[in-house]
Amino acid sequence: MxxxxxxxxxxxxxxxxxxxxxxxxxxxxxxxxxxxxxxxxxxxxxxxxxxxxxxxxxxxxxxxxxxxxxxxxxxxMFELGTKALQYPDLVELSKNHMQLMADTTGETVHLGTLIDSEIIYIHKVDSRHMLGMYSRVGRRAPLHCTAIGKVLMAWEDPERRERVLKGADFKRYREKTIVDSQAFTDELLRVKAQGYGEDREEFDDHIRCLGVPIFDRLNRPIAGLSISFPTFRYDESKEAETVAMLQGASRDISAQLGCTRFPLDN
Incomplete structure (x- = not known):
């Protein structure tokens, strides 16, 4: 070649x-x-x-x-890449929120957006702990087994979602990975109903993630925020608190991008 x-x-x-x-x-x-x-x-x-x-x-x-x-x-090279983003201010608008969430939880926080039929991490703040999720800015990840991928698809226009998912590979990464398209559709309905997405050790062993979408001036999902936890540090009693923190960050970032009717408030 x-x-x-x-x-x-x-x-x-x-x-x-x-x-x-x-x-x-x-x-x-x-x-x-x-x-x-x-x-x-x-x-x-x-x-x-x-x-x-x-x-x-x-x-x-x-x-x-x-x-x-x-x-x-x-x-x-990264600076050049960020200029190719449809929303070049997205990383800058998200940085402070991401740092605050990382400081509060001690865990890794990601910002990701859609590229082809995958997500790509465009910014991250690392966990303060030695053990955490491996990732890097520029790394691609699948839609069907990541919290960011799920929220991007859950709030996407159905017609566009269908086109995007036609190019997705429902590969099994771990035992809990969703590999059936109907099961994934059911998962997206659940994600939208509860207002956030979850990765329950579906992409990486012993890693759980919570994620929410970010919306543009047309109230469309254009990116996602997530927090990743090793399972032994994941406290289900704090899940609602973590989701509220993510949604609050998304609400502010989305408003600065021109979103006038924050979909997660519906």
Whole structure:
């Protein structure tokens, strides 16, 4: 595939662009990678890999670890990515709420939005504990077994939801993963009725999540907020309190995005 993308038949300028993006994609999938690994993976000569990496370093998009001589992406790539968001202010509007919720609960807080038929984490605040949910900004996750995915689908327009779910893979990740489309539809009805979504060890073992949607000026769901708990720290007696905190954050963020009739108040 790599050879087909940038073979000698391509105009030189086009081939160069394809090589740059192939390198960026490879670094995004496996950060801190060496030249030899990139050369083998992309079927690209080491000298070419080195030359492109040095240019991208000069421009500030790639960094090199001095100790290991491996390469990775810089935060400048993340800054570019946030500019591609439909709602570029979303992360900035959510940061303080997320930090407050992380400080209050001690747990990891995520902000995610829809990309293709998955969700992508666009901001997170880590747990103060050693043990918590593994994630990173830019990581994709499935719709059918995450709290954010469920709330995005539960409040989505039925026609668009159907289109999105056609591209979803109802893969089984854990024993409790919902893999039947009818069962997932029933789950979405339950989520909307109760005003929040749950992941009950459906995506990661021993991790439970609570999530709520965020709405835009047309009162449509455009993102989700969630808090993730290791099961041994999950206190069901505090569930209502946690959900109220999430809904309060969503209400304020949604209002700042122009939402005039907060759907979770219905």
């Amino acid at each position: 790599a050879e087909e993308l940038y073979d000698t038949k391509q105009p030189e300028s086009v081939a160069a662009v394809l090589k740059v993006f192939a390198l960026l994609q490879a670094l995004s999938e496996n950060n801190e990678t060496g030249i030899s690994d990139l050369s083998v993976r992309l079927a690209m000569p080491k000298a070419t890999v080195y030359r492109f990496l040095q240019t991208m370093m000069t421009l500030g998009y790639v960094r090199q670890e001095k100790d290991s001589e491996r390469y990775g992406l810089t935060m400048r």
